[in-house]
Amino acid sequence: MADTSTHEQFDPLATGGMRRRITSKGIVYGALSVFALIYIAPLLIILLNTLRPLEDIVRTGFIALPDAETMTLRYWGEAWGSFCIGGTCEGVSRFYKNSLLMTIPATILSTMIGLLNGYILSKWRFRYDGLIFGLITLGVFMPQQMTLLPWAFVLGKLGLSNTIAGLVFVHTVQGISFTTLFCRNYFVSIPDDLIKAARIDGAGFWRIFRRIILPLSPPIVIVTVIWQFTGIWNEFLFGTVFTSGGNQPITSAIVAFSGSGTGERHYNIEAAAVIMAALPPLFIYIAGGKYFVRGLTQGAVK
Amino acid sequence: MSSLTIKDLRKSYGEVEVLTDINLEADSGEFIALVGPSGCGKSTLLSIIAGLESVTSGEVKIEDRLVNNDAPKDRDIAMVFQSYALYPTMTVRENMTFGMECRNIPKAEQKDTVARVADLLQIGPLLDRKPSQLSGGQRQRVAMGRALVRDPKLFLFDEPLSNLDAKLRIEMRSEIKKLHNRVGKTTVYVTHDQVEAMTLASRIAVMFKGVLQQYDTPKEIYERPRNKFVAGFMGSPTMNFLNAKVVQSDAGFGVTIDGGDGTILPLPADHTANLAAGQSVIFGVRPEHFNPVHAHRGDTSARMKVLVDMVEPTGAETILMTTVAGQDVVASVEPDDAPKEGETIELAINMSKVCLFDPSTELRLSA
Numbered sequence: 001m002a003d004t005s006t007h008e009q010f011d012p013l014a015t016g017g018m019r020r021r022i023t024s025k026g027i028v029y030g031a032l033s034v035f036a037l038i039y040i041a042p043l044l045i046i047l048l049n050t051l052r053p054l055e056d057i058v059r060t061g062f063i064a065l066p067d068a069e070t071m072t073l074r075y076w077g078e079a080w081g082s083f084c085i086g087g088t089c090e091g092v093s094r095f096y097k098n099s100l101l102m103t104i105p106a107t108i109l110s111t112m113i114g115l116l117n118g119y120i121l122s123k124w125r126f127r128y129d130g131l132i133f134g135l136i137t138l139g140v141f142m143p144q145q146m147t148l149l150p151w152a153f154v155l156g157k158l159g160l161s162n163t164i165a166g167l168v169f170v171h172t173v174q175g176i177s178f179t180t181l182f183c184r185n186y187f188v189s190i191p192d193d194l195i196k197a198a199r200i201d202g203a204g205f206w207r208i209f210r211r212i213i214l215p216l217s218p219p220i221v222i223v224t225v226i227w228q229f230t231g232i233w234n235e236f237l238f239g240t241v242f243t244s245g246g247n248q249p250i251t252s253a254i255v256a257f258s259g260s261g262t263g264e265r266h267y268n269i270e271a272a273a274v275i276m277a278a279l280p281p282l283f284i285y286i287a288g289g290k291y292f293v294r295g296l297t298q299g300a301v302k
Numbered sequence: 303m304s305s306l307t308i309k310d311l312r313k314s315y316g317e318v319e320v321l322t323d324i325n326l327e328a329d330s331g332e333f334i335a336l337v338g339p340s341g342c343g344k345s346t347l348l349s350i351i352a353g354l355e356s357v358t359s360g361e362v363k364i365e366d367r368l369v370n371n372d373a374p375k376d377r378d379i380a381m382v383f384q385s386y387a388l389y390p391t392m393t394v395r396e397n398m399t400f401g402m403e404c405r406n407i408p409k410a411e412q413k414d415t416v417a418r419v420a421d422l423l424q425i426g427p428l429l430d431r432k433p434s435q436l437s438g439g440q441r442q443r444v445a446m447g448r449a450l451v452r453d454p455k456l457f458l459f460d461e462p463l464s465n466l467d468a469k470l471r472i473e474m475r476s477e478i479k480k481l482h483n484r485v486g487k488t489t490v491y492v493t494h495d496q497v498e499a500m501t502l503a504s505r506i507a508v509m510f511k512g513v514l515q516q517y518d519t520p521k522e523i524y525e526r527p528r529n530k531f532v533a534g535f536m537g538s539p540t541m542n543f544l545n546a547k548v549v550q551s552d553a554g555f556g557v558t559i560d561g562g563d564g565t566i567l568p569l570p571a572d573h574t575a576n577l578a579a580g581q582s583v584i585f586g587v588r589p590e591h592f593n594p595v596h597a598h599r600g601d602t603s604a605r606m607k608v609l610v611d612m613v614e615p616t617g618a619e620t621i622l623m624t625t626v627a628g629q630d631v632v633a634s635v636e637p638d639d640a641p642k643e644g645e646t647i648e649l650a651i652n653m654s655k656v657c658l659f660d661p662s663t664e665l666r667l668s669a
Contacts, residue, residue, distance in 0.1 A: 191385055191387065193383045193384075193385045193387035194387050194389060194390075196349075196352075196354050196374075196381075196383070196387065197381065197383060197387035197389075197448075198389070198400070199354065199373070199374045199375065200352060200353075200354075200374045200375065200379065200380065200381050200401075201375070201400050201401035201404055201448075202374075202375035202401055202404035202405050203375075203400070203404045207404065211389075211392075211400070212389055212391075215391035215392075216390065216391060
């Protein structure tokens, strides 16, 4: 990958009188610091609460520093492995596993189908190809709620109600709209001459896909994987509606245990669980974020 | 034996007909240039020969085998693209072996072929590089290498030199010619550059608006263009077209320029078939067939007084922009013979080289 930051960025504050430079920089940094604080505060508060015993939270409220003497990491452990949610006392680990079992296959499947669809729709002409592309991308604009009833019907018919496999199926199909759109728009920028040359060389549909298109695809694969992974992991509606009890993904489970009404709220454990639930998308975004922005904005393959 | 035959070919996209009744054949080992302005259908024709576009009606035969419905890979052809179309993720070597890999040729043979072609094109040191690490000229070579490893019945070139700078283009042009002489394969070469067509081809097909205007040797095309379009397209600076009338005198046929001083430009006897006195014609003269009278060594009986508006020295020759009777005339003369701007001079015309065209049909009159 070429380094994109080789040029000096334009600095409008580089010139001018000393006074002007100091005041203007002061304003810029001051404003940025205030906003940074606003954005970081909730995360910080939640993070600190995971370390505090419940009595401490109840006594001094949410917003307080942990007491050095009572500070402990055990709520992380409880949240992960032993806290009781809806009758089972396995913490969120079980739902974590559910989420991974749902998100990883659905991400892989929808990305693969999207790559194939994008390749077909951008590089092969056939009757009504435009119409088919239009119909597929229509799914991007369709409100999720509209699909709830049809999906419930389909899952019921297939015997996949209240299963992780059912959620994988739903998320794969729902995701195809996005992945097809992304991949098709990316592949359009691959010169048609490459395909023509490969056809003259004797390569067929699959060989062109495997040897020419796929090796050019890493930027868009990263984009779709990040998009799909975070989207499916964070998804709440389908998980809540189509699964219950031990089959729920973590997003639904967290809501279930925070609102389970079994007496007192374990804010510290909930906080730990929430942070754990947020980690995988965060990780995948940090790992691939550089390529994400690049893949979305650049189409060129040269 | 004819290596490529195209018979009554038509191609249309819906209502739009892009190729009309194309008839063309190439003998084995011939170098055919398809030339014409943008949008004349030459690239479409090449794509049809390659099998990348379908035929609406008519026949395409390669070595007497009808290939209308054959896939590109079954036509035994190789093609060089304007964009080179090198596979960006593969090394030069992999680019060259990809086609052989598709045809399941044994590894050892692939290696030998690549070595032979790399030697031929002098790209041996580049074999392990990626296309992005090559210069334009090197990419061009690799693109040709990829075609050469195939040993096909037909080579197709789609404007292969138009992405190169002027100097490199001339170099690669002579290299393509050398290569063709050495390999001796039938070649179809699409270009919009008439100089490339003239220098490379054994026969040129001039196309315009989807119609094949003329298909002949470079010399015939240049000296005896079938119509005004071919005459104007081939040659640079372009041929002058003057409105004129045919006159007949004791000395035989001649022409006078419309609006001029009535000077009769006598036509050679072998140019006068099918002419009638008083007939309007378009009088076509190439710039190099003008010469200042004082410097002209041949017959100076046909002369024309012109006003020199502008002088453009190019080094080897000097281009004169002149007017006669309100019509523009471009002449190219020896730099030493060049007049000054604003002068009125007399130009002698080499009448044995002129062409007469019918003003309405634009076809060339007379033999």
